[in-house]
Each structure stands twice: as C-alpha cells, then as structure tokens.
Amino acid sequence: xxxxxxxxxxxxxxxxLFDRNRFNTLAEIEPDxxxxxACGSCTATCTAGKYxxxxxxxxxxxxxxxxxxxALEYLKPCMLCxxxxxxxxxxxxxxxxxxxxxxxxxxxx
Amino acid sequence: xxxxxKQKIWSEYQKEIPEDHYFYVRSCIRQSFFPASEKxxxxxxxxxxxxxxxxxxxxxxxxxxxxxxxxxPQETSMTIIARQFALMHKYGYENxxxxxxxxxxxxxxxxxxxxxFPELEEKIKENLWESCKLEFAKPKYLAHASDLIYKYRNLxxxxxxxxxxxxxxxRPLRVVEHIGCHYAKMFPSRGVGGAEYPYVLAGMIEAxxxxxxxxxxxxxxxxxxxxxxxxxxxRGYSLSNTHKKFESMEPFKPDMIITNCPxxxxxxxxxxxxxxxxxGKTYGENGHGIPVFTYEEVAGLVMGYxxxxxxxxVHQVGVxxxxxxxxxxxxxxxxxxxxxNKDLGRPELPTCACL
Numbered sequence: 019x020x021x022x023x024x025x026x027x028x029x030x031x032x033x034x035l036f037d038r039n040r041f042n043t044l045a046e047i048e049p050d051x052x053x054x055x056a057c058g059s060c061t062a063t064c065t066a067g068k069y070x071x072x073x074x075x076x077x078x079x080x081x082x083x084x085x086x087x088x089a090l091e092y093l094k095p096c097m098l099c100x101x102x103x104x105x106x107x108x109x110x111x112x113x114x115x116x117x118x119x120x121x122x123x124x125x126x127x
Numbered sequence: 128x129x130x131x132x133k134q135k136i137w138s139e140y141q142k143e144i145p146e147d148h149y150f151y152v153r154s155c156i157r158q159s160f161f162p163a164s165e166k167x168x169x170x171x172x173x174x175x176x177x178x179x180x181x182x183x184x185x186x187x188x189x190x191x192x193x194x195x196x197x198x199x200p201q202e203t204s205m206t207i208i209a210r211q212f213a214l215m216h217k218y219g220y221e222n223x224x225x226x227x228x229x230x231x232x233x234x235x236x237x238x239x240x241x242x243x244f245p246e247l248e249e250k251i252k253e254n255l256w257e258s259c260k261l262e263f264a265k266p267k268y269l270a271h272a273s274d275l276i277y278k279y280r281n282l283x284x285x286x287x288x289x290x291x292x293x294x295x296x297x298r299p300l301r302v303v304e305h306i307g308c309h310y311a312k313m314f315p316s317r318g319v320g321g322a323e324y325p326y327v328l329a330g331m332i333e334a335x336x337x338x339x340x341x342x343x344x345x346x347x348x349x350x351x352x353x354x355x356x357x358x359x360x361x362r363g364y365s366l367s368n369t370h371k372k373f374e375s376m377e378p379f380k381p382d383m384i385i386t387n388c389p390x391x392x393x394x395x396x397x398x399x400x401x402x403x404x405x406x407g408k409t410y411g412e413n414g415h416g417i418p419v420f421t422y423e424e425v426a427g428l429v430m431g432y433x434x435x436x437x438x439x440x441v442h443q444v445g446v447x448x449x450x451x452x453x454x455x456x457x458x459x460x461x462x463x464x465x466x467x468n469k470d471l472g473r474p475e476l477p478t479c480a481c482l
Contacts (some may be wrong), residue, residue, distance in 0.1 A: 023363040025370055061475045 036084030040122055044081070048118045050110040054078050060102035060112055062084065071097035074112055076101055086123055093119065133324050140321035144278045145268050148179045150220035152211060154227035155188035157292070157389045158422075163438035164423040165226050168272055171426055176282055181218055182211040186211050191229040195353040201240075209235050209263055213255060216264030217260070223266035224275060228388040230273040231448045232309025235317050237345050238265065243455040269317075271310060273387035273422050277319055277327045280334040291337030293382075295455030297340040300382040303417075304328035305372075305395065307388025322346075328385050331422060344375035344443050350398070351390030369398040369474030372415075374408045380412075383449055395419045416444035428455060435461050 045051055054075070061073040072095040080089035093116055102112040151474075153165050172178045189211065190204035215223050225231050233466045241248035252263040276283070291300045295448040301433075311318025320326030323346065327341045350368025355361045372395070387393040403409050411417040419442065427437045434457045439446045450457050463471045 021362075021401060021405070022359050022362075023366065025405060026363055028367070028371060028374075030371065096384040115308075 031083050031085070038084070040086070041081055042086075042121050043117070044118060047122070048111075048115050050108070050115055051078060051081075053108045053110055055108060057107060059105045059107060063101050063105045065101060066095045066097055072096055074116065081119070090118070091124060099127055136147055136321065136324050140316065140319065140324075140326075141275075142317065142319060143273050144176075144270060144319075146278070147198040147300070148220060149181070149222045149224040149270070149275070150215035150218065150266075151180045151182040151272075152186050152189075152223070152225045152230065153182065154230065154389050155192070158225055160389060160393045160439060160441075161421050161424065161438055162425075163436060164421045167338070167427040167432060168226070168276070168439060169331050171423070172275065172279070172432065172475075174210065175286060175430065176279055176353045178279075180224075181220060183214060183218060186214055188235050189225070189227070189230040189231070191227070192353060194233060195229070196357055197300045199389070199473050202247075202251065202254070202343070204233060205237050205240070205251045206258065207211045208234060209251050209255045210259055210261060213259070213261035213267055215266060215440040216262060221267035222270065223268065224272055226272045226389075228271065228309045229293045229390075230306030231269070231314055231317075234269055234309075235314050238269065241265070258316065271327075273310075274319060276422050277330050277427055280331045283426055283429060284334045287335065287429045289429055289453050289455055291332060291335045291383075291425075291453070293452045295452075298459045299336055300449075300452065301380060302337040302341050303342070303345075303376050303379075303384040304332060305338050305349060305386040305391050306346075307383060307386065307391055310387060328387055328422060333424070335425070340376065340379045340381055342379050344372050347375070348373050349386075349388070349391040349394050350390070351394050356394070357388075365394060366398055366401060370402055373402070376417075377410050381417050383425075384417055384424055385425050386419065387422050392419045392421050400443050411444070412448065415448055416428050418442065418444050418446045420446075425429065428453065433457070435464070 056075050056079060058075045061067055061117075062073045064072050066072040071092060073092045077089040077092040080086070082094065096115050096116055098116065100113045106112055133439050140419055151169065158166055169182070172180050187207065187210070190199055190207040194201065194204040212223065223234070225234060241251070254264050255261055257302040291302060292298065293300060306328060310327070311320075311322040311325050315322035318327065319330070333341050348368055349372065350365035352365060355365040357468050384392070384395055386395065394421040399410065403416070409416050424439065428434065434446065434450055434455060440462045447457070463473050465471045
C-alpha cells in the first residue's frame with residue numbers, strides 16, 4: 019500500500035561494533051581533526067563541491083561515527099587545491115588532513 | 128538496569144504533588160484519539176477516590192499545536208494560557224492540572240519565561256485585560272494528570288480488581304512505559320523522576336503488579352513531532368522514529384505499552400498498522416501488534432471498568448489478547464455498541480489482517 023511516505027533507513031550507529039583504532043591513529047598524526055567544529059566553511063568554499071559530492075566537514079563527521087566508506091566518498095573528488103585551508107576558522111591544515119585520511123584509510127592516491 | 132542507581136536518581140527528582148483541589152483542563156485532541164480517558168480520569172478521582180476536581184466548559188485549547196507549528200507567535204499562546212489561569216483563579220482554585228503533555232510543557236515554558244522576563248508577563252497581563260477583562264493569576268501548583276494518577280497509584284492499587292499480571296501463570300506483565308517528550312525533557316525538575324529516568328509511569332506499573340522493560344531506545348521520541356506529522360511528505364520521519372522504537376523493544380517481548388502523552392499512544396498504535404502494511408512485520412504475539420494504552424485506560428482496567436466503556440474499541444491494535452491475559456471479562460458483541468446500544472459501525476480489516 020502506498021501511503022505517500024516511507025520508512026527512512028536507520029542511521030543508528032553501534033559504537034561497540036566499529037574499530038576506532040584508525041581514527042585514533044589519524045588523531046595522533048593530525049590532532050587538528052579534533053578541532054573541527056563542523057562549521058562547513060570548507061564545504062561552502064570548495065571548488066569541486068559545486069559539481070561533485072565533496073565535503074571535508076561531512077567526511078570528518080562520518081569518520082567520527084565509524085562510517086569510513088561514506089567518509090571516503092566525500093573526499094574522492096578533492097583536487098587538493100587548498101581553498102578550504104584558507105577559510106578554515108580553526109586554522110586546520112585541511113590539505114594535509116585529507117592526505118592523511120586517505121593514507122590511513124588505505125585509499126592513498 | 129542497575130535498580131539501586133535508578134532509585135538514587137529518582138529520589139533527586141521527586142516533586143511535591145498536592146493531594147486535592149485541582150482545576151482540570153482537557154486536551155484538544157485526546158477526546159478524539161482516546162474518547163474515554165479524560166472521562167475516566169475524572170470518574171476515578173471524583174467518584175472512586177473522592178477528590179475535588181473542577182472543570183469548566185469555558186476553557187479552550189492551550190494553543191500548543193499552533194505554537195509548535197509556528198502558526199501563532201509565543202505572545203498569543205501566552206495570552207491564551209493566561210486566560211486559562213485566570214479562569215482557574217475565578218473559580219477559586221490554585222492547583223492547575225492539565226490532561227495533555229504538550230500543554231504541560233507549554234504551561235511550564237510560559238511560567239519559566241514569565242519568571243525570566245517579568246516585562247513580558249506585564250505585557251501578557253495587559254493583553255489579557257484588553258481581550259478578556261479577566262484578572263491575571265498564576266497557579267500555585269502545576270501538575271500533569273499523570274502526576275495525579277502516580278500520586279494516587281497505591282490508592283488505586285488498594286481498590287484494584289485486576290492486576291498487571293498474567294492470570295494463568297501469575298507472571299508480571301512486561302510493560303513498556305513511554306513518556307511524552309514535553310513532560311520532562313525541557314524542564315527535568317518538573318517531572319517525577321527527571322528527564323532521563325521519569326518514574327511517573329514506572330511507579331504506576333510497579334504499584335499495579337507489572338514489570339517495567341528497560342530497552343535501548345526507551346527515551347527516544349515516538350516520532351509524533353508536530354512538523355513531522357502535519358505535512359504528509361514528512362511523515363516518513365515520524366514513522367521511522369516509531370519503527371526504531373519497536374525494533375529496539377521487540378527482543379524484550381512487551382505485553383503492552385503505557386504512555387502519558389496525547390500523540391505517543393496514537394502514533395505508537397496507528398503506525399504499527401502502517402509498518403505491518405509496508406514491511407509485513409508485527410511486534411506482538413501471534414502476528415498481532417502490541418496494544419498501546421493511556422495511563423487512565425490502564426487505571427480503569429485495573430479498577431474494573433468495562434473495556435468498551437474505556438473506549439478501547441477505537442484502538443488500532445486489538446486489546447482482546449491482553450484482556451484475556453489479565454483475565455478481564457468483556458462482551459465481544461458489545462465492542463462496537465455505543466450509548467443506548469447505538470451501532471458504531473465496524474472498521475474494515477487491515478489488508479494484512481494481522482492486527
């Protein structure tokens with residue numbers, strides 16, 4: 019029966035089920051990842067973001083929630099232009115952070 | 128659940144509830160959803176427990192639905208509320224009790240706002256006089272009706288004809304208690320037991336012989352949320368919240384659900400049908416749903432009211448399996464008979480025929 023609306027897939031995360039080691043390694047190498055306040059300046063200013071699914075803000079949130087695959091999807095179109103580095107209010111070296119994420123999560127380009 | 132820990136937390140969030148003399152205010156939607164709940168509340172308190180509960184036909188809605196849907200500004204809802212309080216004062220009462228959780232939350236929010244911003248209170252005073260020529264007053268005590276049933280739970284238990292116990296085996300019924308978000312999540316100190324561990328319904332369940340189920344999504348919203356259900360395209364959010372709760376409580380095999388909010392029992396009840404149509408899944412025994420009740424309905428069942436006088440025939444999920452468990456007699460022929468044996472009509476069977 020079509021009610022005109024449907025069930026959304028559950029976004030429930032079981033924190034006991036995912037491995038936090040990789041995120042802890044990332045935080046050791048790039049302590050800046052913990053400074054992100056998810057303001058979205060990086061995403062708003064992203065050159066690629068206008069045309070592709072590219073958002074460092076979303077990627078960091080996904081990594082914190084143990085959703086690695088989704089996080090990497092949000093970094094694939096990155097061209098490492100560094101515009102996000104210039105606008106980050108917390109002074110995070112975003113280019114370096116993105117490269118470290120890709121290395122640690124076995125997706126180095 | 129570490130019971131001792133919960134008891135310590137509960138002890139820090141106990142509120143004084145006056146014994147008697149209340150000005151009672153109905154909900155604008157509960158009489159459609161659960162037609163006998165408010166009537167039974169007044170019957171129990173007035174005629175069985177001999178307490179003084181006054182109500183007047185002159186009170187209106189609190190404006191909560193319009194306020195939370197951004198249809199009216201806060202000052203308008205405050206003036207409506209000031210009028211309700213003024214009526215209480217006019218009839219000589221100081222204790223105010225409302226049937227609805229949304230109202231309770233809004234009354235609490237309004238009183239807190241007036242305390243923080245006295246200039247706003249002055250403005251509302253003027254609005255009230257200009258619009259209604261009524262004298263402004265604030266209640267000495269504000270309660271939700273479930274606070275009162277909680278207060279009287281042992282009195283009710285002493286007059287109980289049935290307990291929340293499976294008659295055949297003597298096993299306590301496993302009960303899910305669901306508290307409306309606006310009861311204590313906004314102002315934890317205003318609710319019995321606080322926001323995280325409200326004791327108001329758990330206390331009733333324990334006093335009447337049942338066993339409270341502690342499940343992971345116990346404090347999760349039912350999904351009612353005004354913006355979610357008012358707009359059809361958003362109703363999936365509401366449904367998904369309810370679905371999440373049922374998935375979480377399912378392994379604990381609840382016999383029934385008790386709630387103290389107008390929207391929660393309605394959605395927990397009706398969405399079970401929608402989920403069964405969409406997913407082909409039911410959460411109760413033998414392909415049935417889990418029956419959902421208001422606390423007044425459960426108090427009525429415990430005290431021996433006829434299930435059909437309690438309006439249980441308008442529930443989506445059939446209540447008969449639970450009545451059988453508790454050993455409560457009922458006449459199936461009278462299920463759809465109204466006052467003076469007027470035929471109420473019969474609902475169509477759901478296509479899945481599983482509720």
